[in-house]
Each structure stands twice: as C-alpha cells, then as structure tokens.
Amino acid sequence: MARERIYLFDTTLRDGQQTPGVDFSLEDKLVVMDLLDEMGVDYIEGGYPGGNPTDTALFATERNTRATFTAFGMTKRAGRSVSNDAGLQQLLQAKSKAACFVAKSWDYHVRVALGCTNEENLESIRQTVEAARAAGKEVLIDCEHFFDGFKANPAYALACAEEAYKAGARWVVLCDTNGGTLPSEVGAIVRHVTNHVPGSHLGIHAHNDTEHAVANSLAAVDAGVRHIQGTLNGIGERCGNANLVSIIPSLVLKPHFAERFETGIDADRLQRLTHISRAFDELLNRSPNKQAPYVGKSAFATKAGIHASALMKDPETYEHVPPESVGNRRQVLVSDQAGKSNLIAALQRMGIEVAKDDTRLDGLLRDVKEREAQGYAYDGADASFELLARRALGSVPKYFDVLSFRVIVEERDKEMISEAVVKVKVDDQVYLNAGEGNGPVNALDVALRKDLGKYQRFIDDMELSDFKVRILNGGTGATTRVLIESRDGKGNRWFTVGVSPNIVDASFQALSDALVYKLVREGVSAT
Template sequence: MNTVEVYDTTLRDGTQGENISLSVDDKLRITQLLDDFGVTYIEGGWPGSNPKDAAYFQRAKDLTLTHAKITAFGMTCRVGGSPHDDANILALLDAETPVCTVVGKTSLLHVTEVIRTTPEENLRIIRESLAFLTANGREVIYDAEHFFDGYKLSAEYAFQTLQAALDGGATMLVLCETNGGSMPWEVEEITRTVAEAFPGARLGIHTHNDSEVAVANTLAGVRGGAVQVQGTINGYGERTGNANLCSIIPNLELKMGYQCLPDGKLASLTRVSRAVSEIANMAPNFGAAYVGRSAFAHKGGMHVAAIRRNVDSYQHIDPALVGNELRVLVSDLSGRGNMLSKAEEYGLDLSSKDAQEVVQQIKELESRGFVFEGAEASIAMLMRRRQPDYVPPFELLDFMVVVENRRGRGLFAEATVKIRVAGQEIHTVSEGNGPVDALDRALRKALVPVFPQLGAFQLADYKVRILDGQNGAAATTRVLIDTQNGHQRWSTVGASANIIEASWQALADSVEYGLVVVEPEPVSL
C-alpha cells in the first residue's frame, strides 16, 4: 500500500481562523492528541511571531512523542539580508525542533508587489535561508506560497523557486494553493507537471477552502504525485478554512487505497475531531463528513426502512471505521421503521401498530411546534407510555406559578404543584429565581422523599425558541431542557403558546425519563 504523510497545521494555520485562540496548554494537549492519532508532522507555530508560540516550543521539548515530529514555521530571511543574523530564521533555530518549515514567494506578483524585490533576489533568499537551516542540522520543508497562481502567471519562474529550494536542501516541496481559487483538475495537472519536472523531489500539497474544494484539491494533488498532505483538524483556518484532515484522511485510506496513519488509528478520527473542537471552544459541525453527529443519521422514513433491511443501503462506509455511529432520527418525516429502530435502541418491544400510532402522534405534535430530533428522551417516553404494563412514576394533577415584583424584595417566583405519587396526593410549594426554577424545585420537593435518586439530577441547559414571532406575545414557544446526573445527559421538549406550560412539559418528561430509564433505583446521595 502506498503511503501519504499527514502534516497537521492546526496549531498554526488553524489558529488563524476567526474566533479560534489556543493557550499554550491547549496547544500542548492537541499536540499529544495528534501524536497519539499518528500524524507525521505537527506544525507548532511561528516562533518569531509572538511570545505564546515561543513558549509552546520551549515546553514542547518536555513532551514524549511516539510518532510525530514537531516543526517550527517561519519565512525566508528579509530582502537584502542574510539568514545568519535574521531574527525570524534565528527564532526557528532557537525553537530546537527537528524540522523547520519555511515559506517563500512563488508568484512574481508577490515578488514585485508584496516584498518588492527582484526575481533574482527572491531566489537568493529562498536558497540561502534553507541552506543555513540545513547546515544547522534541521530537516527543512519548503512551502511554495501561491504556487498555483504563480505557476499560471509564469511557470518558468515558479519552477526556478522550487529549484532554489532544492538547492538550499529542502526535503519536501509543498505546493500551496494559498488563495483557494484553483479547481481540482488544475491542481492535479499542475502537480503532475511538477512531479515530471522534478523527478527526484518529494511533493506536498497545501490548500485552502475559499472555493469549497480544498479537500478535493488535496486529493487531486495526491493523484498528481504529492506524497504529503497538509491541513487542519475540522478544517479550521483563515477565511473559509484550510483543507479538512478529517475528510482527507478517510478519503485517502478508505477510498483511494493510501495509508496515512498507523494501523487501527483511523477509528480514533471522530474522537480527535470532537476533542479538538472542545479544546478550541468551537461548536462541533454536526453536518461534517465522517465525524459529524449527523454524518450517519437517518431521518427520512424511506431511508430508515431500507437500512433496517440492509444497513449499507444508505451509508457509504461503516461508521465504526472512523469511530462514529449510525443514528436514527424521529420527526414528522419519519415512518414506522424509524420508531421500530428507536424502540430497539431503547430495548422496548413496540408493535408495528403502536409504532405507527407513535409516528402519527409525533407528526401531530411537530405540527404544533414540538421537535424531537434533539429531544430523544421525550421520544422514549412516548414509546414507553405505549407499553401495556407501563405505570408512570407520578401524575400531575395541577400546578400554579406566581411571579411578583414586591417592594423591597424585587422579583419573586413561587410555584405550587399537586401530584399523585405512590397512591398519595402531594401538594408542595417552592420559591425559585424564576418560574421554571420554582416549578422544578416544587416538583423535586414532592418527589424526592419517594425517589431520592432525583436529588442527583441537575438542570444542565434550558433553551427557548419563539416559532412564530409575527404573532407577538401569543407566539408558540418551544422549550428544550437538558438534564444530567453526573454520568448521563438527556434532552426533552415542550411547546405551547404559554412558556410556562411548554417548560412544564419538557420538565415533566425529563424527570419521568430520569426516574424510569436513567436511575430506576435509588442511589446513594
């Protein structure tokens, strides 16, 4: 099997994405994560650009890495200067990494208009910068910035810059599609032309996603002869992002027959993607290929009916290969198969007739503002209530919520709840910092003596959405509640023109699900 090296630049190019900022500790955690994943190179940052990157390289020396090499990134020495006394070049040496990646100008536009020098001087600073680092014992990777644009402007000069890099000792020539404007067929053809012109050189490919083809361009580069792919986890990066390694790697391994990672590591892909998004404090992209929560989620009734007969009928790979999982969603687009699959997931014996009736109930509820895709605990309760032997743990008789603004006390919320539990009617009242909190406290007050495990439940999130704002204060309100007990988390939904009623629906489902499914037996508090 042919191999392709993975060069990860999440810690440098990825952090140039909007709203992404990593502390030194964050970068060290991601470094360890990427090394465990099995990438070949980890670009740690630009040591000459800021103190944080300099601190990262200092602390990274203490890491014990088993697979990856850390590389420091920088640019060629200044026009008219020498690498021997160039602060940026010396910072690369001070980083003490085994590898240095140096970016240089390929396009005559950038040579004459950006760094404002002659073509000959640009060739000199490329050659001498790389030679200096090579002489100091560093493996040097050369990033040919704007290569494809430069090639289209003057292929002859673009080739001269690559030759200068080889003369300086570069071990890898990386063709950079910096502006993200080239198409895959162009990238493949140009990369193949370079491979033919420099038969002894090893080529890499680095693309950006401005035209939404960064992954395709990277794969095209490999088809053209590249043996190294550069990108970031989750496609983080400047403007619209870098090429997404979470798509590139499985495409290369599963679709194109290349090996990028050590055996067995591909199954960690989803975990790595989600861990990096968590560390970067970025919301995960549910729709991301391979690793997204929705990547193998099936919602349409026809699709679910098909995968119940043959799981491969509506998925291109086994999700376990990348550490993901198949999911069946339930909504007003669902069919009977969706409900039967969900019943099996929850270990319930649901008849075909009951499944169809639950589907109809869900369709009717969604027409009134409910949504069940993000509230699977509410789905579970709809199905459990269809079981012939199901006995609910409690029954609501009535509730009342009062919100007042009292002089000297400010806003004040009080809830009264009357429920039937264990054959008895219990009437409780409780205060809260708002109407939903007061309701929650009153319900707990009534139930905890009978179900002490409820004391471990916590309201983790409360989301409100107004569905038809044109109706003003009479608009339908949807409430989603997340509850957790320390080791599990579940979501429920309610919808009504009255926000308190919608909140009660979601709250009651949440408590009932917790008592029936999550903690059916009392726990030690």
C-alpha cells in the same frame, strides 16, 4: 504491489489559529498536540517562534510527540545574511525537529510584498534551506501562492520549487493560498511540476475558498504529491483549510486511494476520529458540525422511511463506509447491540474490560443516551465518561458526600469578590470549607479542595487550568454546559463536564468529577 506512503502534516496550531475567534493558549496547544498524536499525523506544526509569547514558550522546550514537531517562519529576508536575520535564527534555534518556511513563488508578490528581485528571492530560498539543514532540521518550503504564480509565470514558480528541492528541502509544498484553484487545475499543474521535482518530495496546502480544499488535496495526490497539509475540522483563515478529518478516511477507506497508498493511521486510530473531531470542537467551545462528513452526528442518519427499511436489510444500501470505522454510529439503527459495541470499545481504551453480555451495559447505555439528551457531551470530557462508566460497573468508591454548598458574589472596595462554602462528609467526619476566588467557580474550586481529610494529600497537586461555558438553548431557563480542564503536578490533564440550568451547579458537577477522577486514577480506596 507495495503501496506508497502519504505523509500528513497538521497546521491547526498555526494556520488554523488564523480562524476568527480562535486563540490558543499554551495549554490549549499542548492538548491539541495530544489529540493530533492520538490521531496519528506525521507532522505537527506548532506555530511561529518569536511571533508571539505563546509560540515562543512552546518552542523553548523539546516536545515529546510521536509526530515530527515543526516550527514555522519566513525564508531569509533579501539583503540580509543568514546570521543577521533574527526571525530565521529563532527558527534555527527552536526546539523542533523540522522547520517549515514560507517562500514567495509568485513573481507579483516578490515584487510587491518583498520588494526584491526574482533572483534575490531564489537566493533567499536556497540559503534558508542550507542554513536549516546545517542546523540539523528537516526542511519544508511552503511555496506561497504557487498555483496563482504558476498561472501568471510558470517558469518562475517552477524555479522557486526547484531551488528549494536542489538545496535539500525534504518537502516542497505547493500552496493554493487564495483557495481559488479548482481540482482539474490542481491536477494538471501538479503533474507538470513532477517533471521538475519528484512527487516523493512534493506536498499540497489547500484553502477552502471554493469549498474544494479536500478535493484539491486528493487531486494533488492523484497527480503525484505525497504530502498533505491541513487542519482539524478544516479551521483556518477566511473559509478554512483542507480538512484532515475528511481527507484521512478518504485515503484509508476508499479503494481508489487505499489500494495504492498508506498512511500512518491504522484502523484503531481511525476509529478515534469522531471522538477527536468532537473533542477539538469542545476545546474551541463551539458546537460540532452535525453534517460534517464521516464524523458528524448526521453523517450516518436518515429520516426517510424507505431508506430506513433498506438500511435494516443491508446498511451498505445507504452508507458509503461503515460508521464504526471512523468511530461514528448509525442514527436509524442504534440497536442495543451496536450501542454496546461502541461502549465496550470505549471502555477498553480506558483499560476497563467487560463482557459483551454484561447486563450492566444496558443501564449504562440508557444513562449515556438520557444524559446526552440533557446536554452532556462526553467526547470532550473523557474523565466524566469514565466515571459514569465505572459507577455503572460498581468500581468507583464513595470517597465523600457533598452535604451543601453556597456561593456569595459581592462588590467590596470596588472589586468583585466571590466566596464559597462547601460542607463535605468523609466517613463520619464533616468538613466545612470556605474559599475565596476571582469568580464563583474559582471560589468553589478552592473551597472544595481545601480539606478532604484523609484524601487531601492525593489532591494537593491539582489545579483548575481551564473553564469553558456553552449555552445550549435560549431563553431565561437556558441549559448550560460547563467543561473544566484539570491538571496535576505529574503533568496529567483531564476534562470533566457538568450540565444544569444553573451555571454554578453545572460547574460544581464538573469540579466534583475532577476530584473523584483524580482519586480513582491514583488508585485510592475508600477504606
């Protein structure tokens, strides 16, 4: 029997940005889009063109994503024509293949928030869908407060959904905007809606205010929807959105869903899930949730002796899915063999082929574990991990030696000035480089890249594009982890990490790795 397709819609960059303390730059959004494309979602909602300068810039250029790039906005305002609604026009002109419009579906909100009649709201929904389709967009309508609206006035909530569908919306998305609906209610209401709008055109958008967003999303699938909206790691306003990182493996690995449905995420993509989840947390400069389902460091860990004994006999005794299926690993049975398998898979993704019985893997595995204990985190710093692996395998040339470096920070004419001096040796030539910046890391970056002799032409197009600091423990001797994002003129970007009690030292480690990685990727030899 052919399986039905479930379509995954990510709204991390729009609804997820409602999270307190989360504010994506344009560069951040591009990095997250790469992660989402790597994960294999079907839609990426980038934001609200015209809502702020970042989103306006994001939608000013066509984005080459595998997923359908989607703009978000409101339906036409009542009392205005399509051509006279500036917000709607910005969405129609945005460089996106799809447009998702939020529409009121609770008559209470129509009256209080919009200040128009129920009929005018229906007219706005219809005209918005028709205008977007005429502009060549795939159209989604988010029926805001649908479940609360259905409980208050089921006829009108259904009328809003039907109006969007009849006008030609590809997806009519039922939103639990306040997050207060329970799974049993979601299932019953969705089943009722499928009598009016086919499930093949229905979606679910759940919030986590009762910690049921994932359960509500899966209940909606059981009841008939074929489109799920959510965010990476469940970020979002208030208590967050439905967590796609939990939903995806449940759909792919649990027979209840896997036997009936398919997604665009194959086994290889699923094995990248833990990496993507943790890399995203690193981008947000926050510690990953150790107890997160599927991808947390404790998700497949146990301390109980009787559990450990059973796991050694058969992992299925205390594991509901194999940890490696989602790219995670078992904490109790982290054998050298299991560790090597993880390393080999990671190396293969980087294009590095190595035999499983290669003895150099033992040293690399020990090095990774020791460095992780010190505070290094490679999930968000692929470039540093690749260099660590290549060095263990003897494939990183010795391009230069750093003989010394120093940084001076002083107040000059009521301005803070940072100066750095870096002494490097390339072959037999010593270069003494000085640089000035708006902070010690910027000054070090300028000085380190100022003159590398014969390698200079390969790094001239490099620049430091982001810098994040994490304090790993408290006290005056706290350990600091620095994550640096670099990019070049070819559009490549990569992340490197440094760890030290001294923030300048940690930063210099990451800066040095960034330079070496650039030279390695350019295929530069040391001769």
